[in-house]
Amino acid sequence: MGTGERNQEAHVSEGSTGATSTAAAGATSRGASGATSRGAAAAAPRTLAESLRARSDASLAALLRIRPDLLNPVPSDLTQLATRAGTRASVVRALERLDTFALQTAQVLAVAPEPAPYEAVRALLVGDDGDAAVEAALPGALAALREQALVWGGDDRLRLVRTARELLAPSPHHPSPTGLGPTVAEATAGMSPGRVQEILQAAGLPATHDPVSAVTALTSLFTDRARMAELLDSAPSEALTVLDRLVWGPPYGEVSADPPPPVRWLRDHGLLLPASARTVVLPREVALHLRAGRAHRTTEPVPPAVAPLREYRPQVVDAAAAGQAFTALTTVEDLLAEWNEGGPAVLRAGGLSVRDLKRTATALDTSEQTAAFWLELAYAAGLLASDGEADERYAPTPEYDAWLELPPAERWARLAMAWLAATRTAGLVGEQDAKGRTLSALGPDLDRSPAPEVRHRVLTLLTTLPEATSAEPGSLLARLRWEHPARSGPDDLRPRLAQWTLSEAELLGVTGRGALTTHGRTLLAPATGAAEREALGLLAAKALAPHLPEPVDHVLLQADLTAVAPGPLRRPLAAMLGVLADIESKGGATVYRFTAGSVRRALDAGQTAADLQAFLTEHSRTPVPQPLSYLIDDVARRHGHLRVGAASAYVRCDDEAMLGEILADKRSQPLRLRRLAPTVLATTAEPAALLDGLRSMGYAPAAESAEGDVLITRADARRTPRRAAPAPVPDGPPRPDETLLDAAVRAIRAGDTAATVVRKDQPSAAAGAPGALPRTSSAETLATVQAAAMTGSAVWIGYVNAEGAASQRVIAPVRVEGGFVTGYDHTADEVRTYPLHRITGVAELPDPA
Template identity: 45%
Template sequence: MTLPLVDWLRAQDDETLAGLLRLRPDLAVPPPADLNVLATRAGVRASVHRACDELDTVALAVLEAMVVADADHAAVELGEVASLLGPDVPAEALDGAVAVLRSRALAWGEDDELRLVPAARDVVPAFPGNLGRRAGGPAASSELGALLKDLPEDQHRVLSALVAGPPIGRSRSAADPAGPVGQLLAKGLLIRVDSETVELPQQVGIALRGERPMGTIVATPPVPRTRQWPVTQVDGTAGGAALELLRRVERLIDAWGATPPPVLRAGGLGVRDLRRAARELETDEAGAALIIEVAAAADLVAENDSPNAEWMPTTTADVWAAGGPEHRWTTLARAWLDLPRLPGLVGGRDDADRPINALSETLRRPLAPRDRRRVLEALAGLPPGTAVTGPEDLAELLAWRAPRRGGRLRDEIVRWALSEGTVLGVVALDAVSEPGRALLATTDTAPVVAALRAVLPEPVETVLLQADLTAVAPGPLVPWLARELRLMADVESAGGATVYRFTEASVRRALDAGRSAAEVAELLAERSSTPVPQALTYLIEDVGRRHGRLRGGVASSFLRSDDEVLLSEVLAHPETVTLDLRRIAPTVAVSTAPLAEVLDGLRAAGFSPAAEDAAGGVLDLGPRGARTDPRGPRARATLPDPSGERLDAVVAKMRAGDALAYARRGAGRTPSAQGSSHTLATLQQAVRDRRQVWIGFVDGHGVQSERVLAPVTVGGGIVEGRDAVDGETYRLPLHRITRIALVDG
């Protein structure tokens, strides 16, 4: 006889119970008081549905066969389940599936007898196995085989139309007793549902299907088509993608720092702003949406708190930008892996036929991290360098592993995960890269950083200066040199080699930031593998010669120059009239306009002024970019993943609760206190007879509690004894005891 589920759980060891809570974490939230509570939760319909989402095709087929055998009502033999599954499911696969169901407390019992949680019937289709309900009469008799064998051809055709499923059919001739349907009804081989609807009984369907009562079952996972790439090629491609990702995120931060786009009234980023970002990042709108979503998830961009909210970089972006490429990439990759949103939906339309915008709440999908990780882990299960030929192969495998998962977007999620992973460098050439494998394998940062460092090309400290006023970096530059080059030149193209172009404006930008012309020329000469072209030398000298001859300060602002003729030329120029300049000395003029406005006006008029501080040094007034406060990591709306120690504590608490409930039943729980004399007499008797007592008491905070003690000593208004649940020794004042009873046995 099969025990109830709670008794079966009590018979399991602590490791099995901890494994159950690990596989079904919802059962541990909040921690169950005892095993009776655990058994109740294990049979709740929503929890059973969630647990069945993790089952593969074979386990679901076994579950469905057990429902057909009515294992949710009474124990069934494993042999009966095997006969329903037929030859497609070998004994090893059946045993493995039963073990999976037992480990999740969906099924329980001995090896030869199994029970199923009643809620499992709500998980399977309305007609499990495409079979109808059981029927009595001829359908349940031993003569069924002979009866089916002797049927006329027209009646066989009717049954054949229903045997493949579903077992429900409609026929206008159902009311005609002389027709084939009417004759089958009369023989008990069909069940009447209504005047035009009939149902094929379960026994008839099983008999007609022969050795496959549940139909054909695919018991082995499909093998995706693959191709092999050299591991070094996969990792090299991933390294290039990682560097390109970092470059684009930096450009996004710069662009949104200079011109923050507005937040839509309904939330999110406007379509035109997304297109503008795509142009800035040199990618398509889908790629821009992904980069923006990842940057937001990493808390590098966020909306500010102003009444007219805008999307802008956070102060975290400055800290992020100061790190090395490995650490910056790890931050972005981890944010993407745990992103509870689907960037692939951007550009589509929601259920109300409204466009789906980037950064909008419509993209939120709490289970997206789980589904994304499933795709990547399936791909990572292949040997290094092995790629699938297409997303559809991986989707087929995942559909076999978890048929109930994914919903209508299941195949799309596979495609999105691969394409997004390729942008980030987690996937390259449709294979998981070594940094991607490290990202999936651990939450520790160090292994991921080390894996990316191993695939990135070595940073270079030199560039190749060319006669066309460009510099070529033959690889990723060391961070400090990259910052200096971005200051004095514009990035013209990026990739394996980055091309920088020097212009008058870019050189002046470096001088405005405090570098002198001599320092710029010296740096380029020192870090160039080729001689500095004469054209570049002339450009730097020309810009340096004109730069700073005019000096502006705050007076509101002032303008000074050692060249009196130059200052006179400025005051006489027609385009400087709006700057409200007036001369207060032969070499000094002042203005009521802000210094930045004066300098911009002079540059527009063709002059090349520089700002200076109080000590006369060059002052950098270049745009710093808008910033807002960081929002912190986004919370994931997923079930907790409890640690081993926490699971052990939950199991111990359930065991303790079970022991307390057993002791309470043995004590009988007296309904009211019997007075202090009764309490003292009961405790003294327990000490003499070495028995346990159930005690109800009020603790120091006035809260009612209970405990089962084995008293050792009683005296001085104190009882001292060992707790029957946790084994600890407790001392309890007698005046706090409100109820007491001896525990039987």
């Protein structure tokens, strides 16, 4: 069906064969004030447009809120809104939002006669045995379908939108989810009249004079329970077995040129009708009789409950989640500290290479899939990005430095809010796309629009359980399938998104032991703007803060050259200790180990032995062990004894014997050193290579400047230019706010006023086609608008703007001067000024009744 045919659903009254509705058809008269008269609303609507016209403003706003794609752009009137609501793309999107029972109700309407009374729909859902739960849920399902403009009409004449009927009705190439086939009338449409009469005779029915009455008689037989029972009682048992195979679908079966006797009996009696030369079909009326009147094998009027798995004390859940939240913070910090001086290169196609992902996972001591999650989380939070250079690499952003200055709870809230809103899906890393390409971490193809909705819904379902109770995953997935059955299938990502949500929420500390936490519940409160979302994050941080460990300002020095941090260290202490020692292990307490290399690193950063001794004495709850003091003094004594500069590079030392020792060492041969003076060695190697070579030989050289001063070497932090966090990819048009909805409804109502208003006949106007712009002379136009300004009445005008676009408007003139008319434009719902020379004509509106 083409667009023009679909438009008829919005324009054409019942019984019309194609003429568009006139302005007076079902129209309500608009007064001079532009207020809508609902006098015609009591009459049964004949089109979807009339049904929408009878709705209240609140109901129209609800429709636009549920189906925001109808707002892009704002329809000019209700007829255009109805037409747009019947387009295939919009209907498919609306069907995907239906729950299982609402979709089953729509499927029943697609196989029921059109229009269908409420009782017929109820009978197809409950069958002969009845179902109290279905009968109780049916009014709500129909109300939901009406609200989304998928169904219109009163309970005595329910109509499914034509496009939805085409999508849900059974056909040979598109079986119905109900498993029903075509009706007798549809199946016999191409059958010869003689063959139809033969079926009537075999079924024991009298012959008729025309095929239409013959089909009617056959349909009457198949819908008569008593006569159908008698007919089936006379059927061979093997024929009943054939019917049992087809009754719940698919209703089509292949037959040979010489079918067996049971199939031949069914075909002769019309219980199987030919669909093609080798295919037969079970008529819908026969299937419904065999099903006891039910369209579905199983109806699901009530959503499956989310089953509890295990109940904990709330304090246990919050404490476990807080520990995991702290681990999340340290993991993100370790990740970005690892890339502080510049991370891995960006692939040409975008993203991180498999090798670099493995290295990152090894550095974080975790799996590659979990490492991909932390990378995507930091990226979504705006803490990590590519630097945009020619040799493009990943590096922390300036936002990372600001994030580090926040309290731990607020840092966690930033990560959690970014995770909830992100469309980036780390679970897809390592899989292949439709073209067989591997999806890489931080790559361009990881956005999945349903991800935020699924995350919110999974966590919201956890709130339906008692506090501190975990959910049985299978029941959670069953509930999600019930809520969105149209998307279910082998390619549906939603079940996997739900499973990833549960694992990621646990990693992040939103849940603890599978149960939603107090701070996790806070994150789920509705928020519309950035300010409200930031406020929610602060509330969640406030709820989490008491459960996070307090940073400590001391360590415990051990005699084995280690230091134990009994908790998270304050940032200055952690930064200095990270230079002076190497992290040996993490857990409830972090163990640092002091080595000659780590002490030299601190000395290279400009510290002295006295500075290091004073630092350890200040921050240790135990005395500085003698071995550690000896290690610091020994490395400091040797540090800088050798000096390296650029010659390309040279080594100078006041101890000639030491330089001789270096030249005699075989390990120095790759450096190609040669003596220039008793206290100077030179090489063609770079100073950095010379420094590394001497250090590998056990010496502690220091780099010096051209002036002979010792160079203090600190790791240079690499930052990207300021970058915004990646914007989530929306799943369709964004949900409109109340201000936009109110303005859109007023604009649609005003446009509908101009399109449907009844106008007085203008004898002087040239006769034109319906809907054409009015045509009057300049003198008549001026006289009419001046009279309307004096009487305060409204007029209908045709107007052509500067771009040549023509439109019809209803205005109430208040002033006419200088070749312009100023008045209240009911179509635009505001006061406007129009040049008189652009008004093609004017017509008076009828006096209100």
